[in-house]
Amino acid sequence: MFEREQQAIEAQIRAYCAENDIPLPEVKWLPIPFSGEWGISTSFFAAAAAEARTGKNKGVPVPVRAQEIAEAVKTVLSGAPGIARAEAVKGYLNLYFSTAETARRVVETVLTQGTRFGAGAPKSERVMVEYAQPNTHHSFHIGHYRNTILGESLARILEFAGFETIRASYPGDIGLGVITVLWAYDKFYKGQEPSDVHERGQWLLKIYVEATNLLTPKDDETPEEKAQREQYEAERREMYRKWDAGDPYVRQLWLETREWSLIELRDILEMMDVAIDVWFFESEVDEPSKKIVEELIARGIAEDERSTGGPVIVKIDEKLGLTKEKYRVAVILRSDSTTLYLTKDLALAQVKFEQYGVDRSIYVVDNRQSLHFQQAFKILELWGFKQAEKCFHLGYGFVSLPEGAMSARRGRVVLFKDVYDEAIQRVLATIAEKNPTMPESERLGVAKMVGMGALAYSMLSVDNNKDMVFVMDEALSFDGRTGPYIQNAYVRANSILRKANTTLQAASPSFEYPLTTHEIELIEQISRFPNVVQQAADEYRPLVVAAYAYDLATAFHSFYHAVPVLQAESETMRMARLALVAAARQVLSNSLRLLAIRAPEIM
């Protein structure tokens, strides 16, 4: 927040250490815990340890020496600008800010910068985030939701941190699963499709499940059943072959059914407030990827076993000279010369870097595919694609259900649309109970925002790489550490400001009065936001923002409960607190936005 002062202090510390021959590795600033006042702190353990290694001060324990240094530095720093007092405790140097000045600067900065408060300086790097990769001809389930909300939040964070960000969606619109649906639809269901967008999408999923059953060998199969199944299997293969050859009938059938899925997907993305910049389709990189395979064969990286009925493979470990198996052998073309998921990812990487000129490419895809991406990136490297090192797989734990893994085939999936509908119903019920005076015209809109807020937060408040079990009652809880709790803080702030009926920008607030600990804590939280954004962007972790938003909301709720604003005892305090409330509302709004959660004006 106060970088200039902080740097000046840092320079003074360095100067002191240099004069006294104390090696100082780095100055790391931390907020002072056990608050009640605020400030920054740093420790001298590293310096004391480094000094001990040089042989100086033999026999003096490091913590003791660290405390000595802290005390010495403290005397040097007395009277530094912006610092009310300094103390040396247990090897730490704590610098307490002067409260009135700090409070004014924090609040003013937020109100001046508004929606841009916390944003990072523009970085000259273009980042692509790929997420939202559901298969077409299926329905969007809660696992796809985690992927999409994670990717969207990450994209918003990176963008806000200053990176030029491109959001990419990569629906799986071709592959054996898609062909399976096409085959069954064409054979058994053509012309029977439901009219509702979502029902139609879900209907395709039902067809997929049925078709898969018809095609899966059964234990007690009769010879007739076996013959029937093999006949179906042959038809499915034939359909894939025709698609691959560009057969007009199959292609038309495919485009039409694909569009049903895409219509549903676009509708869902809109519900989630997600705006994709670039749509890639697997089918579009199908042909280009075959060219890469040819090149890999020609250059001896891939081995073509098709003449003996085998596929085209890359023996990655062998090419890298590894003795232990790590990347293994990857199949990059089926024996019938059709491409695989991996094949297409090779071409897609090329498109991203060469056609869209990105500097970095992030793939938000669940952890189970980590081998796939390691293989893809290594093959690209072997191929000589130098940006391979700029590809990053952001894995996350998959979502399962209390009864086990989701399985479309067994009909055991939780569809996003069902959760969405349920969320809205629950919020409407809660509104009826808690805020019966809310106008009817507002209710649905608020219910959507709050319901989606609860769901989004339940996903984003768990670290990416952790698996999660989806339980409706937990995901749609409105109490405690949840999205609605944060939204409610925003609403309460908004309510005060609405009733204040004053314009704030007139005078700059004065905090020249004894601040309560609640005000101090709230200002402390507000001032953390820019660093939080930076950390989240560096680590690719929306969780950092999610945790912060909750802490900020907690600080606000406590403040709200304990500190009168409209009824403050003096006009100065009233104006200062109104400004603080406005600042808190702004930062709550900014952090919710990074989580792709909307902030309702009332709830």
Added chain:
RNA sequence: GCCCCCGUAGCUCAACGGACAGAGCAGCAGCCUUCUAAGCUGUUGGUUGUGGGUUCGAAUCCCGCCGGGGGCGCCA
């Protein structure tokens, strides 16, 4: 067999290598003539799976083990 992820309070999860490991839920006790009680305050609950190592300092980094999940030649 090899590779990846996870293991922290009864449950679900946090914790830039730093000060007393924190929240929510569940439990218990309080707070609505005052800005929205979707809230606030207090309280119960821990040998961070385990054994070593590195470090002034380890839940965090390294190695081994145990337990759970996932992946491993023509699914995506």
